[in-house]
Amino acid sequence: MKKKLAILSIVLSIILTIPACTSKSETGDTSGSSSLNSSSTGTKASQTGFDYKKYGVEYTSATDSSKSPKVATDRKDTLVIGLPDTTGIFNVLYGDNSYDWYMIYTMFDFNVDVDFDGKAIPAATDYTVSDDGLTYTFKIKDGVKFWDGNPATASDLEFAYYLEADPKYDGPSDISKTYIKGLDAYKNGSADKIEGIKVIDDKTLQITVEKASGPAIYALQVPLLEKKYYGADFKKGDTAKVKEKNGAPMGTGQYKFVEYKAGQELKLVANENYFKGAPKIKNLIFSITPTGQELQRVMAGETDIDMADVSPDNMKAAKDAGFIDIYRFPTNGYGYVGLNDADPKFSDVKVRQALMYALNRAAVVEKVYGEYARVVNIPESNVSWAYDDEGCNTYEYNLDKAGQLLDEAGWKLNSNGKREKDGKEFKIKFSCMSPHPVTDIMVPVMKDDYAKLGIDVTVENLDWPTLQQKATKKQLEAYFMASGLTPDPDNSLANAYKSNASQNYYNYKNDEVDKLCEDGLNEISTEKRKPIYKQLYKILNNDLPVLFVYQRSDMWVANSRIKNYELSSFRDFFYNLYKAEIGK
Amino acid sequence: MWNYLARRILQMIPIIIGVSIILFLIINLVPGNFIDSKVSSTHMTPQQIQHLKDIYGINDPIYLKYFKWIKGAVHFDFGDSFTYQKPVSTVINTYVWNSFSIALVAFILELLIAIPIGIISATRQYSKTDMIFTFLALIGISFPSFFLGYILIKVFAVNLHILPLAGLNTPGSSYIGFAFIIDRLKHMILPVLVLALISAGSMMRYTRTAVLEIVKQDYIRTARAKGLSEKVVIYKHALRNALIPIVTLIGLSLPGLFSGAIITESIFGIPGIGKIALEAVTKRDYPLLMGFSLFVAVLTLLGNLLSDIFYAIVDPRVKLK
Numbered sequence: 001m002k003k004k005l006a007i008l009s010i011v012l013s014i015i016l017t018i019p020a021c022t023s024k025s026e027t028g029d030t031s032g033s034s035s036l037n038s039s040s041t042g043t044k045a046s047q048t049g050f051d052y053k054k055y056g057v058e059y060t061s062a063t064d065s066s067k068s069p070k071v072a073t074d075r076k077d078t079l080v081i082g083l084p085d086t087t088g089i090f091n092v093l094y095g096d097n098s099y100d101w102y103m104i105y106t107m108f109d110f111n112v113d114v115d116f117d118g119k120a121i122p123a124a125t126d127y128t129v130s131d132d133g134l135t136y137t138f139k140i141k142d143g144v145k146f147w148d149g150n151p152a153t154a155s156d157l158e159f160a161y162y163l164e165a166d167p168k169y170d171g172p173s174d175i176s177k178t179y180i181k182g183l184d185a186y187k188n189g190s191a192d193k194i195e196g197i198k199v200i201d202d203k204t205l206q207i208t209v210e211k212a213s214g215p216a217i218y219a220l221q222v223p224l225l226e227k228k229y230y231g232a233d234f235k236k237g238d239t240a241k242v243k244e245k246n247g248a249p250m251g252t253g254q255y256k257f258v259e260y261k262a263g264q265e266l267k268l269v270a271n272e273n274y275f276k277g278a279p280k281i282k283n284l285i286f287s288i289t290p291t292g293q294e295l296q297r298v299m300a301g302e303t304d305i306d307m308a309d310v311s312p313d314n315m316k317a318a319k320d321a322g323f324i325d326i327y328r329f330p331t332n333g334y335g336y337v338g339l340n341d342a343d344p345k346f347s348d349v350k351v352r353q354a355l356m357y358a359l360n361r362a363a364v365v366e367k368v369y370g371e372y373a374r375v376v377n378i379p380e381s382n383v384s385w386a387y388d389d390e391g392c393n394t395y396e397y398n399l400d401k402a403g404q405l406l407d408e409a410g411w412k413l414n415s416n417g418k419r420e421k422d423g424k425e426f427k428i429k430f431s432c433m434s435p436h437p438v439t440d441i442m443v444p445v446m447k448d449d450y451a452k453l454g455i456d457v458t459v460e461n462l463d464w465p466t467l468q469q470k471a472t473k474k475q476l477e478a479y480f481m482a483s484g485l486t487p488d489p490d491n492s493l494a495n496a497y498k499s500n501a502s503q504n505y506y507n508y509k510n511d512e513v514d515k516l517c518e519d520g521l522n523e524i525s526t527e528k529r530k531p532i533y534k535q536l537y538k539i540l541n542n543d544l545p546v547l548f549v550y551q552r553s554d555m556w557v558a559n560s561r562i563k564n565y566e567l568s569s570f571r572d573f574f575y576n577l578y579k580a581e582i583g584k
Numbered sequence: 585m586w587n588y589l590a591r592r593i594l595q596m597i598p599i600i601i602g603v604s605i606i607l608f609l610i611i612n613l614v615p616g617n618f619i620d621s622k623v624s625s626t627h628m629t630p631q632q633i634q635h636l637k638d639i640y641g642i643n644d645p646i647y648l649k650y651f652k653w654i655k656g657a658v659h660f661d662f663g664d665s666f667t668y669q670k671p672v673s674t675v676i677n678t679y680v681w682n683s684f685s686i687a688l689v690a691f692i693l694e695l696l697i698a699i700p701i702g703i704i705s706a707t708r709q710y711s712k713t714d715m716i717f718t719f720l721a722l723i724g725i726s727f728p729s730f731f732l733g734y735i736l737i738k739v740f741a742v743n744l745h746i747l748p749l750a751g752l753n754t755p756g757s758s759y760i761g762f763a764f765i766i767d768r769l770k771h772m773i774l775p776v777l778v779l780a781l782i783s784a785g786s787m788m789r790y791t792r793t794a795v796l797e798i799v800k801q802d803y804i805r806t807a808r809a810k811g812l813s814e815k816v817v818i819y820k821h822a823l824r825n826a827l828i829p830i831v832t833l834i835g836l837s838l839p840g841l842f843s844g845a846i847i848t849e850s851i852f853g854i855p856g857i858g859k860i861a862l863e864a865v866t867k868r869d870y871p872l873l874m875g876f877s878l879f880v881a882v883l884t885l886l887g888n889l890l891s892d893i894f895y896a897i898v899d900p901r902v903k904l905k
Binding site for chain 2: 069075078080085087088089094096168170172174176177243246261262263264265267283285287288289290291293296297299300302303463464465466468469470472502
């Protein structure tokens with residue numbers, strides 16, 4: 001799902017700026033008071049039977065719901081969700097950031113969804129894929145209706161594809177990875193129809209693609225946008241009219257749009273005719289929370305749930321408050337140190353391995369995130385079905401080993417105690433953002449340890465767009481950044497590690513990796529894809545195109561008066577909000 | 585007078601064009617661009633990224649970008665904000681009034697605090713009262729707004745629970761009429777206080793200096809010699825003249841009322857233009873950044889003009905020709 005991807009991207013850029021972290025440990029560290037109450041720290045199932053543990057969510061239950069502030073308890077039929085920002089664009093295909101999308105998920109439905117474990121599942125349509133993987137048939141489920149009462153039809157679905165394929169379309173989705181037949185002729189040519197999209201009957205849409213691929217189903221995800229409302233007489237190039245409706249959505253989703261106060265709040269009301277069942281909470285409010293005050297606002301009762309930075313301090317404050325449920329899960333992304341693999345300094349695998357051994361990742365992660373992040377050795381989330389690090393090197397901090405590898409690579413210590421090869425001393429110019437929670441700690445540690453090896457590191461601080469642009473232009477020799485992980489491993493891997501891929505900012509080139517990426521892409525069966533990715537991870541773990549550093553975690557802090565949030569790294573609770581309930 | 589006005593306004597045109605060129609260069613020469621910083625992890629194909637850059641005009645040479653921009657600008661069309669996908673003027677209009685209402689109230693409060701205290705300080709120069717006020721003023725001047733803001737939040741919102749933490753209204757409230765105003769005022773207290781307190785210090789010092797200068801003049805001595813009461817001397821004779829430089833300052837504050845208070849707005853979650861402008865910088869939303877910067881530039885020029893006019897009004901010795 002591209003939207004999901006796009007979100008990850010943003011979430012990612014947030015990783016870059018905001019601290020938080022990962023969970024692996026048991027939450028047995030609660031303060032003594034909790035044991036007096038009916039505390040159930042750890043993982044358990046919700047009342048609806050949702051199994052948090054299964055999907056990698058560390059759930060810490062509130063200890064004393066009665067401490068909830070009166071302001072919050074007085075809201076008998078209203079849920080208030082705090083988010084840091086929104087642009088007020090309530091159209092999936094044009095949303096600007098993850099917060100826009102969070103809001104959108106409560107108002108719109110898709111043909112395909114991503115399940116809690118990252119697999120694609122039917123949403124508002126039942127779909128079938130032909131055995132050769134070339135034909136997708138989407139049949140809209142019974143009872144899927146827009147807020148204005150009109151039933152959703154195949155031509156609404158068709159409209160979404162045409163919008164996304166339009167030459168003038170300037171939103172963040174990229175339809176090209178669907179490989180729909182005739183897409184290019186429509187988008188870049190003069191065709192006025194897309195050959196591969198066919199309306200079979202009122203409820204059925206058939207899509208023919210040019211080549212079979214596992215991840216295509218994610219790329220084929222589109223929202224149900226009512227054609228009559230958004231573009232009754234939509235023609236190629238006509239996107240401006242659709243964009244005019246960005247602020248006045250019309251969906252099929254759980255909650256109906258009521259009012260948006262720019263930059264302050266979005267007010268929604270339950271859609272009684274929702275095809276999965278009417279939401280249990282009548283009113284839904286999204287309220288904009290200033291960065292850094294997420295937890296404070298939940299504690300004050302102004303909001304019921306918000307995403308707070310995962311830090312030992314915040315964890316303690318949330319637990320001490322007594323009435324706060326904590327949902328913590330691994331972030332879909334990882335931080336890494338990029339090295340220009342084409343640079344003669346870094347082109348030798350041994351040098352990169354030496355730099356990995358000399359980087360005290362465990363200490364850095366512990367210092368920044370405490371127990372709430374983990375060191376990673378392969379570019380994959382431990383929640384994903386594709387995760388398998390068996391037989392991978394863990395590169396534990398070892399300066400001797402690093403020195404030995406550098407010697408083997410020909411970088412010998414010279415008379416000044418510096419590493420030297422072919423008359424050139426080993427110097428690294430390291431670029432990163434500052435202030436930044438991770439680099440602020442990591443860079444001094446790294447400088448120090450590399451100096452012990454005889455390598456000088458000079459640091460250049462840049463702001464985010466500058467760093468990003470320099471990386472894109474491959475002007476950086478060493479830098480720190482984070483990369484997103486997608487529900488389907490192909491996206492995040494192929495984009496980052498195939499030669500000449502769009503996010504391969506480090507000139508990594510390995511024919512075997514290219515081939516394995518291709519194999520993984522072309523295989524449809526998940527079971528058959530697993531060993532392909534396993535092998536791929538092993539190569540990457542040995543080759544170290546970049547130095548993998550950490551995966552942190554995200555945390556929702558929630559007033560315990562609201563029950564039954566269902567969530568995981570891949571599917572946030574907004575999708576199943578209709579199941580949430582106000583408890584006693 | 586009218587002649588003068590017309591001339592001044594005409595003079596602004598070349599200045600604004602010059603300013604727009606400089607602004608445009610600065611904004612566009614900063615490394616990074618909207619698409620790259622946005623799609624960094626959306627896993628788009630390189631073709632799609634190029635396609636988007638073409639649509640957004642990011643690949644155009646800089647002179648062409650400027651001509652495209654100025655062509656629209658002369659018709660008051662400043663382009664669409666990349667982030668909000670709406671005309672820049674609409675975006676500014678949406679958010680600027682939140683900033684303005686807070687800034688205006690804060691500004692009035694600032695004057696109400698600063699001017700009387702400034703006068704009292706001046707009339708009792710070097711007294712204990714003067715010392716205390718001077719001390720407080722220096723604290724106000726040197727206090728960073730975020731620090732004061734967080735302290736106020738901690739005390740009044742977190743500990744005492746008597747004022748809200750953030751926003752302009754209670755989330756989900758549907759108050760109308762009087763209840764709405766009360767709710768809004770409650771939310772405005774802390775940000776207004778922060779803005780007023782940090783700027784009242786310097787305004788107070790200006791007033792004090794201005795009054796001090798006047799009370800040393802001969803005509804004040806004459807007034808006192810005539811046997812006029814101290815009240816009449818200060819408030820009738822001295823204050824009028826002392827206010828002349830203050831009035832000038834008020835004219836110059838005009839852009840500040842509209843430009844938003846970036847830090848204060850961010851702390852208190854106020855959807856104001858300052859916060860939006862800062863985001864435009866980090867997202868490299870050129871049209872919005874350009875439109876906003878120019879808006880402030882024009883206001884600065886108007887503020888200058890306004891203070892010249894005020895000056896002529898309060899001081900009969902000044903003639904505008």
